Amino acid sequence: MKRKNRLSIKEYKEGILSGNRVILSRAITLVESALEEDNELAAELIDEIYPHTGNSFRIGITGVPGVGKSTFIESFGLHLLKKRKKLAVLTIDPSSQKSGGSILGDKTRMERLSVMENAFIRPSPAGDALGGVAHKTRETMLLCEAAGYDVVFIETVGVGQSETAVKNMVDFFLLLMLAGAGDELQGIKKGIMEMADTIAITKADGANLAASKKARKEYQNALHLFPANENGWNPEVVVCSALENFGLDEIEKRLNDYQQKMKESGFFNYNRKQQAVHWMHQTINFYLKRNFYNQEKIREKIDIFEEAVRAGNKHSVQAARELLSI
């Protein structure tokens, strides 16, 4: 059963719990594997480390390309490391699907952070159309927690594909925006704004500072237009500059306030429990779909059926029923 390059469950577990980064990386590779036998091993491993998970503050960070996500994460990450935090950064980038990952790219773009003893940076593979990304990212997050990382960033590109899934696995959602990008919200979908627990306007430095403060007011007004969150939290807009290390304290304060208030009100745990039930159903659905679409006979036919539906030669329900009874 044991594949080349695979350790035993015991070796993975002990390595992870002792904070061994090399073994953590190899465990993540195991979790990300598409091979059936790896899946079994990964499931066993998650079972084993599960009692040691749940102790991090899970933070989703999103923003469109160009907003300065890497720079922000590097600066804010270094800021947190100074406060004796251990930080894991998981990035989900659907656009990197084709190129086969971008580990080097990620490490390069966060040069200073990536060499720090207490930071662990790992891109998540984009997965497939069945929603596998989030699935594996969530398990990777659990591995990082077991390895002792007490802050986990999950970074997405903010184009609306992964954000809902990420919202369902984090405690706090931070949206990065730019000032002075005209009267459009820089391609950010309204649905993503709705998820934000805080909006941070990045690159608020030099000549851009005044515009950033103006944008802060505008976005704050826009946020007020929308209904209150069920947890009573008031999303606010802060300005920051990774270049000048400005605003990072305020963001940290927002995060701490949130954590404290939500733990006091019980929402923090309530939300995690809801998320856990959600993920049980998501996982069931993921396997149902994977098992169905991965069948050889379905893979052979799916394109033909899609084309028939597109051309109007079959209607949707008919095509679905035919595929289900192949």
Added chain:
Amino acid sequence: MKRKNRLSIKEYKEGILSGNRVILSRAITLVESALEEDNELAAELIDEIYPHTGNSFRIGITGVPGVGKSTFIESFGLHLLKKRKKLAVLTIDPSSQKSGGSILGDKTRMERLSVMENAFIRPSPAGDALGGVAHKTRETMLLCEAAGYDVVFIETVGVGQSETAVKNMVDFFLLLMLAGAGDELQGIKKGIMEMADTIAITKADGANLAASKKARKEYQNALHLFPANENGWNPEVVVCSALENFGLDEIEKRLNDYQQKMKESGFFNYNRKQQAVHWMHQTINFYLKRNFYNQEKIREKIDIFEEAVRAGNKHSVQAARELLSI
């Protein structure tokens, strides 16, 4: 195989194509049935009438309770009937789930429209957690098209549960809003605003007219903050009063403009084809989940597993895998 109160496929088909409302109603009941043998018959019927579908303008209408949806739909419906349209109104109300439907309620709240020869009003059952609602509403829409209705309204309550599904089955999405309801968007989720092809501010009459015109401007500004639609359509805000029959012409004009422009650009058909492929996959997913969760052995265990996950005694993936291998 033929159940009491069930007609033959031929009888259903002929009745529907001749525009017989009683038979159309009975066919919808068949489509809505949860019984396996009815499902088979319904699938056959949809196959039969499918070549006669697709000829209506499909319009999603949403807004929170209190915005005056029924009054608006009645007035705008009567307005369209005067233009020699045949109108079907399908309503989805998740809150009516418990009460077992609200046919009488719907007919009562649209008294004038419900007695018109060329209007057909039918509430859709709320269905179950598996997303069955939308599934059945879509098939009901197809039956109405086969019966010659050339405008179909699909009305939802605007609380965010059914709107995405409805957006995926209509050509045009109309959002109803109220003026002067404070600085909150009346509980409307941002994600729903994003779907709107037009926003209509209702009850713009009497003392409320000035406030409505002000709100029009505010909402128009809010819409401009968001990115353009892929089809190049510019969502606009109109004011109307069902009471004074004011603004209905403008809304009709918007609808006609949309239809004309989108047919010219090819987006209308492109969108319908995309929707059809989407519904094939949705239908597959619906049946996969239904077949799984409807198993006696799963029904017996699901609550216990949810509770175990909520209590932290099992983790999500473990619970999912155990359920899948029961």
